[in-house]
Amino acid sequence: MSRATPRSVIIAGRHTSVSVEDEFWSGLREIARERGQTLQSLLGQLASRSKTTSLSAEIRLFVFRHFRKAVRANKGERA
Numbered sequence: 001m002s003r004a005t006p007r008s009v010i011i012a013g014r015h016t017s018v019s020v021e022d023e024f025w026s027g028l029r030e031i032a033r034e035r036g037q038t039l040q041s042l043l044g045q046l047a048s049r050s051k052t053t054s055l056s057a058e059i060r061l062f063v064f065r066h067f068r069k070a071v072r073a074n075k076g077e078r079a
Contacts, residue, residue: 004056010040011047011055018043018056027063 006021020028039067045056050058 005071009043011044016055020059021057024060024063027067028059031066033062 002022006019
């Protein structure tokens, strides 16, 4: 896995930085495309619910859970 790369983003009109590995960033972009959302819009949603954790951690958990759910759905398991 790659090292966490800092990325500058704008969320709710404010500049901030998140550090996530390239694989998680690519997964987040893929999820945004699947949902017909912009990356910025999806990041805003994640930021609004990351009250107890960092945005970087929220991104990792969100991407992990999304793809875990997809794998389970393909196997016919409950998500």
